[in-house]
Amino acid sequence: MTPDASALRLEARGIHHAFGDLVVLDGIDLDVPAGEVLVLVGPSGCGKSTLLSILGGMLKPDGGQARMRGAVAADCLNALTYVFQDFSLLPWRSVAGNISLVLEGTRLSAAERQRRIADMLALTGLSAFADAWPRQLSGGMRQRVGIARALAVNPAVLLMDEPLSALDAQTRALLLDELAAIIARAGVTVVYVTHNLSEAALLGHQIVVLSRRPGRVREILRIDRPLGERRASDPDLLSIEERLWALIRDDAAEADREIEHV
Amino acid sequence: MSEHDAPVPFRAGGFLPREHPLAGAATLIALLLLWQAGASLGWFSTAFLSTPIGIARALISLAASGELWVNLAASLQRLAIGWVVGTLGGLAVGVAVGLFTLARSPGMALVSALFPIPKIALVPLFIIWFGIGEGSKDVTLAFGVFFPTVINTMAGIDAVPRALIRMGQSFGLGRWAILRKIVLPGALPAILAGFRITTSTAIILLVAAEMIGAQHGIGAFVLEAGNLYDIDNLMAGIVLLSVIGLCTSWLIGRVERALLGWR
Numbered sequence: 001m002t003p004d005a006s007a008l009r010l011e012a013r014g015i016h017h018a019f020g021d022l023v024v025l026d027g028i029d030l031d032v033p034a035g036e037v038l039v040l041v042g043p044s045g046c047g048k049s050t051l052l053s054i055l056g057g058m059l060k061p062d063g064g065q066a067r068m069r070g071a072v073a074a075d076c077l078n079a080l081t082y083v084f085q086d087f088s089l090l091p092w093r094s095v096a097g098n099i100s101l102v103l104e105g106t107r108l109s110a111a112e113r114q115r116r117i118a119d120m121l122a123l124t125g126l127s128a129f130a131d132a133w134p135r136q137l138s139g140g141m142r143q144r145v146g147i148a149r150a151l152a153v154n155p156a157v158l159l160m161d162e163p164l165s166a167l168d169a170q171t172r173a174l175l176l177d178e179l180a181a182i183i184a185r186a187g188v189t190v191v192y193v194t195h196n197l198s199e200a201a202l203l204g205h206q207i208v209v210l211s212r213r214p215g216r217v218r219e220i221l222r223i224d225r226p227l228g229e230r231r232a233s234d235p236d237l238l239s240i241e242e243r244l245w246a247l248i249r250d251d252a253a254e255a256d257r258e259i260e261h262v
Numbered sequence: 263m264s265e266h267d268a269p270v271p272f273r274a275g276g277f278l279p280r281e282h283p284l285a286g287a288a289t290l291i292a293l294l295l296l297w298q299a300g301a302s303l304g305w306f307s308t309a310f311l312s313t314p315i316g317i318a319r320a321l322i323s324l325a326a327s328g329e330l331w332v333n334l335a336a337s338l339q340r341l342a343i344g345w346v347v348g349t350l351g352g353l354a355v356g357v358a359v360g361l362f363t364l365a366r367s368p369g370m371a372l373v374s375a376l377f378p379i380p381k382i383a384l385v386p387l388f389i390i391w392f393g394i395g396e397g398s399k400d401v402t403l404a405f406g407v408f409f410p411t412v413i414n415t416m417a418g419i420d421a422v423p424r425a426l427i428r429m430g431q432s433f434g435l436g437r438w439a440i441l442r443k444i445v446l447p448g449a450l451p452a453i454l455a456g457f458r459i460t461t462s463t464a465i466i467l468l469v470a471a472e473m474i475g476a477q478h479g480i481g482a483f484v485l486e487a488g489n490l491y492d493i494d495n496l497m498a499g500i501v502l503l504s505v506i507g508l509c510t511s512w513l514i515g516r517v518e519r520a521l522l523g524w525r
């Protein structure tokens with residue numbers, strides 16, 4: 001790591017949130033050490049997106065607090081940066097323009113901006129599409145733009161809500177490999193929401209299983225092996241996937257039993 | 263049960279009309295020829311319906327005498343001033359209503375209350391308030407253009423996906439940058455669609471205002487020709503109005519193509 005890299009940890013303390021009468025999150029405590037990847041899994045509707053919004057300051061929790069601690073690099077333009085499930089690209093801006101959006105109005109000079117845009121396009125393999133409109137791109141390429149845009153601000157923390165779930169299986173597998181490489185290289189802190197358990201095992205240092213609503217931390221699994229040394233077919237990762245699946249399935253089965261009793 | 267041994271029949275034909283620009287032009291030309299022939303053969307009296315040649319002659323002599331340019335200039339100036347003022351006002355109020363809680367309900371109440379008034383009915387009132395000169399005409403047009411612009415701008419802003427605005431905020435963009443780079447471009451298709459409505463509204467109000475009290479202008483010219491039973495000039499005026507309408511919609515089409523190429 002260069003001396004000027006960010007080292008920001010993220011902490012959730014007693015986070016509680018309800019939408020009206022619907023309690024979504026109930027006492028969430030989490031720690032994301034600097035440079036680690038925390039993966040959030042859990043049944044649909046358990047509050048993963050809600051928690052991610054709270055962690056990035058896009059939603060005020062009813063109770064508890066999200067904190068960030070540590071150093072942010074001088075050339076970091078936006079410490080807490082999202083990659084969105086639906087990409088959220090501006091359709092009226094070209095690929096380069098979408099990346100430029102988040103660099104305009106910052107302290108970067110025009111030349112530095114152009115250089116960063118070119119770097120990010122090269123990193124994500126989009127150089128040939130700099131002037132294309134988003135509608136002309138495939139889903140996988142659109143999410144590459146989303147990733148390029150997020151990396152352009154040199155974030156300290158990446159918050160990703162199912163970034164690959166809108167993509168087909170092949171594209172997802174390819175982009176996942178690239179994402180793992182980029183995360184390992186950039187040394188950013190990451191919170192990653194997914195339904196895909198093999199993504200969880202490939203990317204996570206911690207895998208946090210949330211219970212069905214109201215979301216509570218049900219279990220935290222740790223994998224300490226570096227991301228670069230993980231393969232989807234590794235037996236230890238496969239057994240972790242199975243364990244995750246068992247946890248989520250038990251939860252669903254319990255829910256079914258409760259419904260029968262109603 | 264029934265036995266089959268036949269090629270699968272094609273069933274997905276039709277319902278796909280295609281454009282033939284030449285066919286469109288040919289239709290119009292044929293109609294004009296028929297119209298002219300009808301008059302030449304005495305099928306109808308040219309005292310009640312002019313002919314294409316009669317209208318063309320009237321236009322040429324109007325252009326030669328300079329009367330055409332005086333009236334055209336007066337009308338176009340009113341159209342430009344009234345439309346621009348009404349549009350700028352409408353955009354400002356529409357953005358405020360679209361963005362700010364404080365402006366929303368008061369603005370909408372005002373628009374809902376005043377929008378249904380037929381603006382032509384206000385011309386006499388505006389003449390009392392602003393005089394018989396240019397003021398009353400400009401205000402009439404601006405007033406008529408203002409309300410649809412407010413409504414379209416607000417609807418356009420409402421239709422901008424909130425996710426895009428949140429995206430901008432999540433990257434730390436300021437309010438002004440979000441307005442300029444996300445909200446307004448997102449609302450632009452609706453705003454430009456509104457321009458099509460407001461330009462035709464403006465032409466209708468222009469003619470009405472000019473007919474009620476103006477020396478020059480195409481509306482006044484048409485009215486005068488009517489009073490004199492000068493059917494050629496009357497219809498020449500109508501042709502001019504439709505040409506103005508065509509030109510504005512062509513212009514808006516160009517602007518749309520230039521600004522909305524991303525769609």
Ligand SMILES: Nc1ncnc2c1ncn2[C@@H]1O[C@H](COP(=O)(O)OP(=O)(O)OP(=O)(O)O)[C@@H](O)[C@H]1O
Binds near residue numbers: 019045047049051213
């Ligand atoms: N803005 C909101 N207003 C009201 N209810 C909401 C809102 N956002 C989310 N909810 C509700 O909160 C619950 C948790 O939503 P959330 O999107 O966080 O779940 P999730 O775990 O991300 O689900 P998924 O895996 O399907 O993405 C859901 O029941 C949802 O209906």
Ligand SMILES: [Mg+2]
Binds near residue numbers: 048049
């Ligand atoms: Mg979600």
